[in-house]
Amino acid sequence: MTMQMTSAPLLRGSLSPKSYSEEEIEKEAIRLQKVINQGTLWDIETCKTIAPLTLEINELKEKNDVFLIAHSYQTPDIVYGVADSVSDSYSLSKAARDAPQQTILFSSVRFMAETAKIVSPHKVVLHPSPEAGCTLSDSITAQDVRDLKAKYPGIPIACYINTTAEVKAEVDVCVTSSNYLKICEKLPGDKLIFVPDKLMGKHLTEHLEGKKEVINYDGECYVHATFTGNKIRSWKERTAKDGIQLQVLSHPECDSDVIAESDIVGSSEVLREEALRLGTEGKPDIMLITECGTADRIRAESENELNLIGTCVMCRYMKMTQLEDILQALREPHPDQIIELDEGIIKLAQNSLEEMFRLAE
Numbered sequence: 500m501t502m503q504m505t506s507a508p509l510l511r512g513s514l515s516p517k518s519y520s521e522e523e524i525e526k527e528a529i530r531l532q533k534v535i536n537q538g539t540l541w542d543i544e545t546c547k548t549i550a551p552l553t554l555e556i557n558e559l560k561e562k563n564d565v566f567l568i569a570h571s572y573q574t575p576d577i578v579y580g581v582a583d584s585v586s587d588s589y590s591l592s593k594a595a596r597d598a599p600q601q602t603i604l605f606s607s608v609r610f611m612a613e614t615a616k617i618v619s620p621h622k623v624v625l626h627p628s629p630e631a632g633c634t635l636s637d638s639i640t641a642q643d644v645r646d647l648k649a650k651y652p653g654i655p656i657a658c659y660i661n662t663t664a665e666v667k668a669e670v671d672v673c674v675t676s677s678n679y680l681k682i683c684e685k686l687p688g689d690k691l692i693f694v695p696d697k698l699m700g701k702h703l704t705e706h707l708e709g710k711k712e713v714i715n716y717d718g719e720c721y722v723h724a725t726f727t728g729n730k731i732r733s734w735k736e737r738t739a740k741d742g743i744q745l746q747v748l749s750h751p752e753c754d755s756d757v758i759a760e761s762d763i764v765g766s767s768e769v770l771r772e773e774a775l776r777l778g779t780e781g782k783p784d785i786m787l788i789t790e791c792g793t794a795d796r797i798r799a800e801s802e803n804e805l806n807l808i809g810t811c812v813m814c815r816y817m818k819m820t821q822l823e824d825i826l827q828a829l830r831e832p833h834p835d836q837i838i839e840l841d842e843g844i845i846k847l848a849q850n851s852l853e854e855m856f857r858l859a860e
């Protein structure tokens with residue numbers, strides 16, 4: 500059984516796209532089909548349907564000097580049709596900061612657009628889907644962090660980057676899925692508080708056993724919490740009977756028993772790079788334990804035939820943004836589609852991010 504693909508989104512019909520000639524639509528649809536590279540779902544007729552949207556979005560980006568960035572978990576029409584930069588949340592914030600354009604459109608969930616605003620406060624940051632939250636960032640508030648500080652005075656607090664600006668402003672340091680072990684190990688003292696991901700906190704506890712005590716919070720990513728070590732073991736047994744040597748690649752937001760069954764653990768960018776590398780090394784049988792967008796990217800970008808085994812899970816928040824939302828935000832953004840943060844919050848949140856850069860070295 501091969502991994503499911505992200506379905507081509509049905510247009511909501513909430514906007515009237517600009518009119519283009521048949522020739523322009525045909526040409527754009529051919530381009531889209533080529534870059535999305537998943538002919539079964541994204542056939543030429545589907546690509547013709549979305550072509551007027553991608554044409555107008557790309558026109559408006561150029562006309563208004565907008566840099567459009569998209570997280571890897573966005574749908575392929577956004578990732579390959581209109582994005583200027585695609586990566587994980589941390590790399591994208593740096594891309595937002597370094598882009599010469601003064602307007603950034605961030606196609607993803609809310610906390611990521613906020614992180615872009617924290618690192619580029621002088622830029623306009625547009626976020627087309629204000630309702631696109633995240634179970635991790637929604638699991639903790641700034642008041643929750645203040646309560647932890649009152650309960651455990653003097654103990655350093657590290658927060659995963661999947662948090663709101665207000666939470667980042669309250670903690671000592673931010674971490675990402677690629678540096679959380681290294682940074683937490685370097686924090687002073689023999690105790691630390693880790694928020695909000697309890698599963699990442701569980702690996703951290705195991706990693707620091709005998710060195711530091713970790714006080715964990717209770718949040719989780721509902722996508723990555725779905726996977727279990729048992730499911731992976733049963734896939735391994737099944738595929739081994741067919742002579743398949745499965746390579747298991749998982750994200751650190753998964754539980755420890757999943758990590759224990761994995762050959763490679765890393766952020767969505769690391770998993771994409773590693774899957775492409777395995778393809779070039781003649782190891783095409785890959786099980787991806789993460790959100791479906793990573794598999795879509797690997798399919799589109801691999802030059803080798805890969806056998807993606809198992810099932811992925813789609814994040815309902817990540818899939819809230821559609822081309823129509825992006826077009827609407829570019830034409831005339833609503834006030835809640837423009838990220839506004841208090842200056843004091845930005846300054847404090849910047850300190851937590853700068854501390855991350857310093858400790859990650």
Ligand code: SF4
Pocket residue numbers: 608632633634635636661720721722723790814815816817
């Ligand atoms: S995949 Fe998980 S961590 Fe990422 S946005 Fe969705 S709920 Fe949040």
